[in-house]
Amino acid sequence: MKLVFATNNLNKLKELQNLLGEEIELLSLADIHCQDEIPEDHETLEENARQKAKYIFDKYKLNCFADDTGLEIEALNNEPGVYSARYAGEDKDSKANMKKVLLKLKGCENRKSRFRTVISLFIDGKENQFEGIVKGNILEKERGIDGFGYDPIFEPDGYELSFAEMDMKEKNKISHRGLAVQKLVDYLLQLK
Known part of the structure; x- marks a missing residue:
């Protein structure tokens, strides 16, 4: 089975290919x-997530999936949410995004937050969605150098490390x- 992952992130692509094994071949946007x-x-x-996956399926008639991720902060009415990547601007x-979050939370005791990812999969025109959620707290300042995005200010519940320190x-x-x-992956492996 061939499946398009609607991304240009080759690291994400490689990681998923390892999880799926050889029976499912992943293609990037560049590949198509x-x-x-x-x-x-x-x-x-x-x-x-649905819009991106459906766009590829409709235009190229290829089975595909796409994801979208957001950071939702309880004290900010679940901001930045869907605007996480562009929270501080279009660039x-x-x-700048982390700085804006830390500024908005200055003096705020409630730092509960969660990261949420939704994956939309289109196979033969039929959609399935998969969700992943991790709860945690926003730190007072950045910690760690690994990861990307908001990782340096997000500490998952049950850990004393930020995502950027893991x-x-x-x-x-x-x-x-x-x-x-x-x-x-579990769903796709059932289809094989």
């Missing part, structure tokens, strides 16, 4: 010669993306 700016203009992670600056293997076991991907 898609250089389109795929729209993501909805108000929920579910709708954005998707992680440092090694990749440990983070992937408990992360929102890791949990959603595992559900996707």
Whole structure:
């Protein structure tokens, strides 16, 4: 089975290919010669993931999946949520995004938050969605140098490390993306 992962992130692609084994071949957007700016203009992670996957399925008639992820902070009415990547502006600056979050939470005791990933899979026009959630807290300041995005200010429940202080293997076991991907992998392996 061939399956398009609607991403240009080769690290994500390689990681998933390892989980799926050899019976399912993953293709990137580059592999199908898609250089389109795929729209993501909805108000929920579910709708954005669906929009990206359906765009590829409709245009290329290939089975595919796409994901969308957001950080939801309880004290900020679940901001930045669907706007996580562009929270501080269109240039998707992680440092600026973290700075904005820390500024908005200054003096706030409730630092509960969660990362949420939604994956939308289209096979033969039929959609399935898979969700991964990890709960935690926003730290007072950045800690750690690994990871990306909000990882340096997010500490998952039950740990005394930020995501940016964890090694990749440990983070992937408990992360929102890791949990959603595992559900996707389990589903795909049933189809083989």
